[in-house]
Amino acid sequence: MSARGDPHLAVKREVLVRYLDAWTPVALGSRRGATYVESGHNDFVADAFQVFGESADRLDGHHLEMVIVGAPDSVVGEPPAGLVVRWVADPEDVTVVGPALVHLDVVEGGGLAEADGWRLVTSLAQGKAREVLLTLATAGPDYRGRLRAMGLGCSVAVELVADDGRAQLLVFATGDSKHLAIFKNELWAADEFAGIRYRDPGDAEQTLVDISLTPQLLPLRRVLLAELARRGSCPVAELQQYTLLETIYRPADAVGALTADASAGAITREPPKGRLTPRTVVAHREG
Structure with a gap:
């Protein structure tokens, strides 16, 4: 070619x-x-x-x-x-x-x-x-x-x-x-x-x-779940920074990935309701 x-x-x-x-x-x-x-x-x-x-x-x-x-x-x-x-x-x-x-x-x-x-x-x-x-x-x-x-x-x-x-x-x-x-x-x-x-x-x-402005997030969800399992819990902002520096995705994509994980019951969040913000604390759900 x-x-x-x-x-x-x-x-x-x-x-x-x-x-x-x-x-x-x-x-x-x-x-x-x-x-x-x-x-x-x-x-x-x-x-x-x-x-x-x-x-x-x-x-x-x-x-x-x-x-x-x-x-x-x-x-x-x-x-x-x-x-x-x-x-x-x-x-x-x-x-x-x-x-x-x-x-x-x-x-x-x-x-x-x-x-x-x-x-x-x-x-x-x-x-x-x-x-x-x-x-x-x-x-x-x-x-x-x-x-x-x-x-x-x-x-x-x-x-x-x-x-x-x-x-x-x-x-x-x-x-x-x-x-x-x-x-x-x-x-x-x-x-x-x-x-x-x-x-x-x-x-x-x-x-x-x-390639898309709204890309598939499954690879990012796997990575963030693994990172959250290592950390235990952390603010969303820290995982946004991790996404920026360690993956091909954008910080905004981390919010989408974590929202999907929260809906699937893979992680917990505090506060438990409302939209995820950088200050929301998420934690890996054991078991």
Whole structure:
């Protein structure tokens, strides 16, 4: 299958565009300027040009630089006015200023090997407001630990599984939990008809979940029941934070999952009636 016909590429492009839309105005608020680093399929470059072009009014008076890792003739489309574009053939020569979003796809296009990608992430993550969006072929050993060691303690990894079973791993990491929440919102807002389902690499049942603003919550219910059994009891807010940092789901999804568990009698709650709120205390029901 060609890259353009690959549903993986369609989903990755949409997720990238959605997050760039959210990241750009925030990054442009920095007095130090901001940097976007791209290494991947040509379409990612064109998509970034389009997003930044739609923010042309914000580019005026601000410094936004786009660093493209690869040969200049690999670029498609024209960069918008006000965007500084720099081509770097050697990943070792990439430098950034200010807040930075680094998008590296080592599966499709770009010609960047995974080991080179990790070296680049390691060198660029050491700074304030640095974030990375990676596409890897498979989940490597303790990749989340590697990201935490770089100062990117808030991350999510989700497998993109096509109908034929082919999978790629999409990883987003940041030091800001609010930005992680924003990314997850965009992740679940992607086109649900693109021929891709999500899978949490940490899910023991390896359940495939359709992309939807109201996703299937059974995998999350299992995870939260196990976590609640470990804790005994806790406020809903703590399980919302756990959901954000340790699963592919959003904090709001935790409320839905816990509500279903309470209705099924799997957990107890205090107060016993009314809608679950972050302050509601839930407990694992023994037996």
